Amino acid sequence: MTRRLADLPTPALVIDSGALDRNIARMAEALPGDRLRPHVKAHKCTGLARRQADAGHYGFTCATIRECEGMAAAGLGTDLLLANEVLDARRLGALVAGGARVTLAVDSPETIEAAVAGGVREVVIDVNVGLPRCGCPPEQAGALAEQARNRGLQVRGVMGYEGHVVGLPDEAERARMCRDSMELLVAAHEAVGGELVTAGGTGTYLLNTWASEIQAGSYALMDSAYAKLGLPFEQAVFVLASVVSASPEWAVGDAGLKAFGMDHGNPDLPGSQVWFCSDEHVTFSPPRPVGDRLLLTPGHVDPTLAMHERAWLFSGDEVSGSWDIDLRGW
Amino acid sequence: MTRRLADLPTPALVIDSGALDRNIARMAEALPGDRLRPHVKAHKCTGLARRQADAGHYGFTCATIRECEGMAAAGLGTDLLLANEVLDARRLGALVAGGARVTLAVDSPETIEAAVAGGVREVVIDVNVGLPRCGCPPEQAGALAEQARNRGLQVRGVMGYEGHVVGLPDEAERARMCRDSMELLVAAHEAVGGELVTAGGTGTYLLNTWASEIQAGSYALMDSAYAKLGLPFEQAVFVLASVVSASPEWAVGDAGLKAFGMDHGNPDLPGSQVWFCSDEHVTFSPPRPVGDRLLLTPGHVDPTLAMHERAWLFSGDEVSGSWDIDLRGW
Numbered sequence: 136m137t138r139r140l141a142d143l144p145t146p147a148l149v150i151d152s153g154a155l156d157r158n159i160a161r162m163a164e165a166l167p168g169d170r171l172r173p174h175v176k177a178h179k180c181t182g183l184a185r186r187q188a189d190a191g192h193y194g195f196t197c198a199t200i201r202e203c204e205g206m207a208a209a210g211l212g213t214d215l216l217l218a219n220e221v222l223d224a225r226r227l228g229a230l231v232a233g234g235a236r237v238t239l240a241v242d243s244p245e246t247i248e249a250a251v252a253g254g255v256r257e258v259v260i261d262v263n264v265g266l267p268r269c270g271c272p273p274e275q276a277g278a279l280a281e282q283a284r285n286r287g288l289q290v291r292g293v294m295g296y297e298g299h300v301v302g303l304p305d306e307a308e309r310a311r312m313c314r315d316s317m318e319l320l321v322a323a324h325e326a327v328g329g330e331l332v333t334a335g336g337t338g339t340y341l342l343n344t345w346a347s348e349i350q351a352g353s354y355a356l357m358d359s360a361y362a363k364l365g366l367p368f369e370q371a372v373f374v375l376a377s378v379v380s381a382s383p384e385w386a387v388g389d390a391g392l393k394a395f396g397m398d399h400g401n402p403d404l405p406g407s408q409v410w411f412c413s414d415e416h417v418t419f420s421p422p423r424p425v426g427d428r429l430l431l432t433p434g435h436v437d438p439t440l441a442m443h444e445r446a447w448l449f450s451g452d453e454v455s456g457s458w459d460i461d462l463r464g465w
Numbered sequence: 466m467t468r469r470l471a472d473l474p475t476p477a478l479v480i481d482s483g484a485l486d487r488n489i490a491r492m493a494e495a496l497p498g499d500r501l502r503p504h505v506k507a508h509k510c511t512g513l514a515r516r517q518a519d520a521g522h523y524g525f526t527c528a529t530i531r532e533c534e535g536m537a538a539a540g541l542g543t544d545l546l547l548a549n550e551v552l553d554a555r556r557l558g559a560l561v562a563g564g565a566r567v568t569l570a571v572d573s574p575e576t577i578e579a580a581v582a583g584g585v586r587e588v589v590i591d592v593n594v595g596l597p598r599c600g601c602p603p604e605q606a607g608a609l610a611e612q613a614r615n616r617g618l619q620v621r622g623v624m625g626y627e628g629h630v631v632g633l634p635d636e637a638e639r640a641r642m643c644r645d646s647m648e649l650l651v652a653a654h655e656a657v658g659g660e661l662v663t664a665g666g667t668g669t670y671l672l673n674t675w676a677s678e679i680q681a682g683s684y685a686l687m688d689s690a691y692a693k694l695g696l697p698f699e700q701a702v703f704v705l706a707s708v709v710s711a712s713p714e715w716a717v718g719d720a721g722l723k724a725f726g727m728d729h730g731n732p733d734l735p736g737s738q739v740w741f742c743s744d745e746h747v748t749f750s751p752p753r754p755v756g757d758r759l760l761l762t763p764g765h766v767d768p769t770l771a772m773h774e775r776a777w778l779f780s781g782d783e784v785s786g787s788w789d790i791d792l793r794g795w
Contacts, residue, residue: 144553146795176744198745219719219745220709222756223474242710245755261710267740267748269710269717298743379550380572380591380599387599389549392768397728398742410597412728413628414506414767415528415549418597425575426552437744438722442772444794464774465476 138454145377146390148443154371163190177352181209182458196350205462207235220246228254242271257289262323264295264316273319277326292331295320301338317345358436360399373430386422391415396438402431468784475707476720478773484701493520507682511539512788526680535792537565550576558584572601587619592653594625594646603649607656622661625650631668640672647675688766690729703760716752721745726768733762
């Protein structure tokens with residue numbers, strides 16, 4: 136029996152299969168093969184990662200150890216980059232011992248020692264290129280690389296995420312600041328060596344011509360924040376809700392703070408004004424009748440995906456299958 | 466071997482066992498037995514709910530069908546109130562058939578029919594008392610109750626959540642608006658009948674003297690939003706993080722947007738200034754050394770708990786056990 140969107144219990148995370156395929160194809164055309172290292176933190180889903188692998192990208196970026204473990208278990212561990220610092224790398228060492236290739240970001244003597252102690256063999260030097268977060272000062276990258284090599288690690292290159300740039304609305308400013316960041320990274324790379332200059336995101340995937348590979352993740356599913364940049368990717372993920380209550384002035388859908396990452400604000404409901412979200416509700420106007428179905432667009436895809444156990448794939452009104460969001464947690 | 470906080474992998478949701486016990490005892494003293502119907506949406510944890518049951522509260526409030534199912538499966542289904550409207554009540558009917566007592570909120574002909582069709586036998590009439598969300602207009606409550614009884618349902622009373630009031634910082638205003646809301650609810654109750662006038666939250670647990678039972682949930686664990694009200698409950702839940710990167714100006718902990726409900730803003734780190742959260746990071750100043758442990762206070766407890774698989778109970782530096790956050794999802 137064909138399952139339809141109208142049959143799904145709500146709230147439900149739903150993915151427009153055609154839009155997803157087009158996004159993946161469009162990116163693979165712009166950045167084929169190992170020019171893209173898709174970031175799985177945006178979807179936390181090995182089912183979706185497999186589609187990205189089928190499009191030619193065999194290397195992946197991860198943000199957590201659990202993401203690395205899940206990718207390796209799903210047979211997608213050919214070349215995993217944990218683009219984050221860790222203080223206990225033993226679970227990563229176990230993956231390496233099991234045949235996965237895992238490269239770890241390091242930015243300090245402590246994180247180099249953690250890599251060694253945990254049994255990780257390959258690292259990149261994480262360089263701060265302007266975002267006040269992780270990464271060593273650019274001028275220290277060479278010395279850290281030497282230190283890592285002296286401890287027996289293979290240094291594959293540098294990483295520097297221009298996270299303060301990827302969301303800038305003005306494209307010219309985004310391009311200029313991307314260049315400024317990448318000049319820092321390229322200089323660090325000269326001191327570090329190695330084949331990788333890994334950086335970038337969905338907002339800079341075409342602008343960042345300095346990186347050897349781009350770590351974009353959001354492009355596959357998109358969100359209302361990235362939609363404002365005018366990128367050639369379609370909104371592919373939504374939260375399906377049902378109207379459970381209606382008044383003459385507003386109505387209430389059954390998806391709220393536990394179904395949406397809220398750091399970029401309320402979800403969007405096209406044609407409506409979203410008033411506010413409660414734990415399990417979204418209040419909006421103008422009202423719609425009890426029983427109506429709503430497709431809400433999340434403000435920020437990454438934390439939204441992490442709130443759901445499962446995503447349903449749909450085409451038109453038909454549900455064609457589902458994927459577990461199987462890389463959640465830590 | 467004794468496990469210590471310092472041994473836990475991070476990020477980790479941790480509960481101060483003594484603070485939790487004191488909060489539960491303090492509330493049970495103020496609202497003993499069935500004067501409190503603890504709301505499990507605040508913690509989504511049957512382990513914690515059992516502590517509340519041990520303190521004398523045998524009835525519980527739920528926000529989702531999954532919460533009802535989990536509570537019943539844990540043997541805590543003596544008197545569950547689903548304080549929310551649903552359009553498909555079949556899973557609730559199955560719980561009733563299995564011996565749980567489940568009372569469902571209804572606010573429209575459609576939700577009454579859903580209760581009947583799903584096999585639910587007991588309802589409360591959900592009345593709008595000022596929060597633009599669910600609930601019928603007060604003057605329609607009597608007619609809805611009659612309609613429900615005509616359809617064979619037992620109407621246990623009325624519900625009216627003063628959610629627009631519970632967080633007001635000024636106590637006198639909170640008291641005044643609570644009274645305004647409850648006068649609407651009491652009037653609706655006169656038209657509806659039944660033994661229950663169910664309402665209230667942590668912010669009005671003492672002010673709301675009209676309700677027969679209070680639905681407070683946050684009091685057990687608290688958050689930085691409720692902390693501002695000067696209530697006699699202690700902060701009992703934190704997210705434990707590790708400093709993974711440090712610069713001369715800031716440092717970075719390994720807990721971010723996927724570890725904190727963000728609708729009330731950034732988590733608090735006492736003695737520090739939190740700059741921003743990324744998916745897996747919190748940037749703050751002044752910096753602390755790599756390897757330091759941080760106890761961050763969530764801004765909003767409910768969505769924060771829903772992001773974690775497990776909570777660790779601690780006392781001082783010692784970890785005494787863990788609870789699954791087993792009521793997540795829908």
